[in-house]
Amino acid sequence: MVSVSTTPVRGRPRDPQRRRAILGAAMALIAELGYDRTTIDAIAHRAGVSKPTLYRRWPHGKPELVADALRERRAGASPDTGSLRGDLLALVAIQTSHLHEDVHLACGLLTQLRTSPELAAVMHEHVIAEERARFTTVVERAAARGELEAGEVSPLFADLAGAVVFTRVTITAEPVDEAFAEELVDHVLLPILNIHPKRN
Incomplete structure (x- = not known):
């Protein structure tokens, strides 16, 4: 690594x-x-x-x-909007913005991930792990607020949002607008945590 x-x-x-x-x-x-x-x-x-x-x-x-x-390109703390739903919406917006800006870069990296252990290690340490950490921070913060019970959340939770955003931006070319972010958070991410979405 x-x-x-x-x-x-x-x-x-x-x-x-x-x-x-x-x-x-x-x-x-x-x-x-x-x-x-x-x-x-x-x-x-x-x-x-x-x-x-x-x-x-x-x-x-x-x-x-x-x-x-x-x-450096992906630096930044997990957003703190005061609510779990708001934090997740902000994270999805950040992911969408980053990928729109770096779609060609992402493709330039992904083509070699399966064949380059060197690149895979770099991506895991400096992209995947840090992205998962942002979601973990948001969940831990929500538990501290009393919005959900404390406990471990599968890394798949963090991976899911990025995978859906990536698919839409690079493959299907479907919208990744505010309505998309709300649907992803309210009907996918929050239900995984057994949370009924509450609009701010």
């Missing part, structure tokens, strides 16, 4: 703008070419930096760099 070191590196302070350019170049190339055909050389060229610059920042190469880019 790829993990990004947090140990400070001595030397000239790193330029945040350059870092963003490198991470953006990596994501753009994966969207265009796929993960397997995206190389460190190509990322360095697209970002206008040298290859040694990339290896100084990401010593383990492409997997570490891509993990960093995915983490």
